[in-house]
Amino acid sequence: MTIKLRFLIAVAIILILTGLFSWLSIRVATEEIVTNWVKLYAEKQLHYDEVRTLLPLTQELETAKEFASIEEIIAWAKAPNDSHLKELALQKAENFRHRFSDNSFFIALVKNNQYYYRDDNRQDALKGPLAYTLNANNEPDAWFYSLINSSLDFYININPDENLGVIKLWSDTLIRDEQGKPIAIVGSGLDLTPFLQGIVAKQDINSAITFTTLEGAIQLYQQEELINYADITKQQAEKKLIFQLLDDEISKKELQQSFDIAKNSPHLVTTAMVKKDGVRQLASVLYIPEVNWFQVNFVEIDRFLPWSKFSGFLIVLLVSLIFALVTVYFLIQFIMIKPLNELKLSILSLEDHTQHIATPHRFASSEITTVLQHYNRTSQSLLEYQSTLEEEVNARTAELKKIAQLDSLTQLYNRRGFQEQVVKYLDNWQENQQEFSLIYIDMDYFKKINDTYGHAIGDSVLKSFANYLQKVVADKGEVARWGGDEFLIITNETNHQDQGSILEKLKQDNYSLMLNAGEQTLKIQFSVGYSDVLENDSFESIIHRADNKMYEAKHHHR
Numbered sequence: 426m427t428i429k430l431r432f433l434i435a436v437a438i439i440l441i442l443t444g445l446f447s448w449l450s451i452r453v454a455t456e457e458i459v460t461n462w463v464k465l466y467a468e469k470q471l472h473y474d475e476v477r478t479l480l481p482l483t484q485e486l487e488t489a490k491e492f493a494s495i496e497e498i499i500a501w502a503k504a505p506n507d508s509h510l511k512e513l514a515l516q517k518a519e520n521f522r523h524r525f526s527d528n529s530f531f532i533a534l535v536k537n538n539q540y541y542y543r544d545d546n547r548q549d550a551l552k553g554p555l556a557y558t559l560n561a562n563n564e565p566d567a568w569f570y571s572l573i574n575s576s577l578d579f580y581i582n583i584n585p586d587e588n589l590g591v592i593k594l595w596s597d598t599l600i601r602d603e604q605g606k607p608i609a610i611v612g613s614g615l616d617l618t619p620f621l622q623g624i625v626a627k628q629d630i631n632s633a634i635t636f637t638t639l640e641g642a643i644q645l646y647q648q649e650e651l652i653n654y655a656d657i658t659k660q661q662a663e664k665k666l667i668f669q670l671l672d673d674e675i676s677k678k679e680l681q682q683s684f685d686i687a688k689n690s691p692h693l694v695t696t697a698m699v700k701k702d703g704v705r706q707l708a709s710v711l712y713i714p715e716v717n718w719f720q721v722n723f724v725e726i727d728r729f730l731p732w733s734k735f736s737g738f739l740i741v742l743l744v745s746l747i748f749a750l751v752t753v754y755f756l757i758q759f760i761m762i763k764p765l766n767e768l769k770l771s772i773l774s775l776e777d778h779t780q781h782i783a784t785p786h787r788f789a790s791s792e793i794t795t796v797l798q799h800y801n802r803t804s805q806s807l808l809e810y811q812s813t814l815e816e817e818v819n820a821r822t823a824e825l826k827k828i829a830q831l832d833s834l835t836q837l838y839n840r841r842g843f844q845e846q847v848v849k850y851l852d853n854w855q856e857n858q859q860e861f862s863l864i865y866i867d868m869d870y871f872k873k874i875n876d877t878y879g880h881a882i883g884d885s886v887l888k889s890f891a892n893y894l895q896k897v898v899a900d901k902g903e904v905a906r907w908g909g910d911e912f913l914i915i916t917n918e919t920n921h922q923d924q925g926s927i928l929e930k931l932k933q934d935n936y937s938l939m940l941n942a943g944e945q946t947l948k949i950q951f952s953v954g955y956s957d958v959l960e961n962d963s964f965e966s967i968i969h970r971a972d973n974k975m976y977e978a979k980h981h982h983r
């Protein structure tokens with residue numbers, strides 16, 4: 426993986442993590458702000474409803490309590506069969522009933538189970554307000570028997586009014602004797618339907634208000650089918666509890682805790698985060714002692730904090746990421762990759778023994794610039810050193826080559842050196858028809874010199890003879906010591922008739938040639954054979970012919 430790719434991946438990971446962290450932090454902070462704001466909103470809503478929505482009910486309840494404190498009614502309840510007390514009580518009640526919202530009242534007596542009811546529709550004085558006699562075995566009358574067996578002082582009972590065919594909120598208020606035994610239940614009824622409509626009308630789209638009993642049985646709710654009628658008469662299992670509206674056990678537990686806290690702090694709002702209808706909702710709970718109910722308000726948090734509002738942030742994050750990656754890409758490119766490429770080119774150029782000067786880009790970091798400068802200096806010295814070394818090696822090689830081609834005693838070409846020269850002449854002959862001749866020379870009686878004067882003098886003679894041949898040939902060809910006392914000459918001269926030619930000169934000097942050897946001067950004699958180059962000649966064939974000629978000459982002059 427390239428450095429650039431590594432850097433880009435590292436930067437991308439850092440940015441994505443940072444972005445994600447920021448996004449979550451913002452999200453958490455925003456949620457906290459919105460939750461607090463929704464709490465305030467719910468609190469206001471609850472207090473508003475406590476005062477405004479329940480006002481008719483609390484007023485009705487207060488009126489019922491006042492109604493229950495009328496002395497004449499209390500006295501009659503103690504002695505229901507006393508017609509005088511009955512008349513006084515009913516007269517008082519009749520005068521009082523206009524204080525109730527629908528001009529009705531009821532009085533249910535414990536001692537004789539008689540239920541008296543009076544409203545604008547029952548004006549027949551003869552019949553009186555007696556409606557009917559309550560029966561403990563009659564299901565619709567169960568509320569009465571449940572209440573007198575309870576320890577409550579009042580109870581709001583939601584129950585149908587069978588005579589009118591409507592559902593009413595009954596403000597049942599208990600009258601007790603001195604011993605605390607219930608002697609009557611009195612009160613009035615509020616029509617539930619317009620009351621509920623009032624609640625629904627007051628609710629906004631963001632909240633759902635519910636009124637429940639202490640155990641959570643729903644009393645008032647926008648969905649009428651969830652209301653528990655005659656709640657007091659029902660078994661626990663039959664009741665529709667507010668907790669059943671919630672999606673999971675945790676939410677139910679949270680709400681129950683809020684109920685417990687709220688019960689201990691009347692008129693103070695407590696909150697719980699719950700899941701209802703598949704969404705998160707903030708439940709605000711308020712205990713209203715005046716009616717002995719809880720008021721619960723559900724608000725959908727996500728209505729105030731939609732996730733879609735955060736998509737803009739993600740787009741900004743994405744754009745920032747792309748911008749950062751492009752910036753980092755170019756920074757790496759100019760600061761690192763370009764200088765490294767320069768270095769690479771420079772290193773490659775060294776292989777060709779040239780120097781590409783690595784030039785740092787102007788955006789390159791100072792560290793890399795310093796490295797490149799050092800590298801340039803080092804590579805320059807390296808090249809100079811290499812060049813000197815090569816020159817020395819070449820010179821030495823040439824020297825060794827020459828040594829290998831020369832005869833150590835005479836400094837003439839040896840066999841190998843001479844062979845190379847002959848190959849050149851042969852090539853030139855084959856390519857350019859440049860003719861040449863080979864002269865074969867063998868000294869006569871050289872053995873005698875050795876034997877007579879010693880080997881060292883023999884060597885001197887050989888050296889002197891070599892010098893002599895060199896002078897004779899000069900620049901007209903090449904001379905070699907073929908071995909022992911044999912010498913070869915190769916020359917472009919082919920017309921040996923010329924007085925100045927090499928062959929003629931040798932012939933002239935033979936028999937009279939005097940050479941210095943140590944302190945001696947010796948007369949030297951030699952035999953010569955030669956051969957001009959012929960078509961398709963090889964090195965061996967031309968030497969062979971010259972050799973033969975030389976032998977012929979040797980025999981001839983012996």
Ligand SMILES: Nc1nc2c(ncn2[C@@H]2O[C@H](COP(=O)(O)OP(=O)(O)OP(=O)(O)O)[C@@H](O)[C@H]2O)c(=O)[nH]1
Binds near residue numbers: 872879887
């Ligand atoms: N001093 C000396 N003698 C050498 C050297 N190389 C060969 N010889 C001698 O040269 C002689 C050459 O032999 P030959 O050519 O038969 O002797 P030659 O007396 O010249 O005989 P012909 O050619 O028939 O006249 C031998 O005795 C070798 O020992 C050398 O480097 N130094």
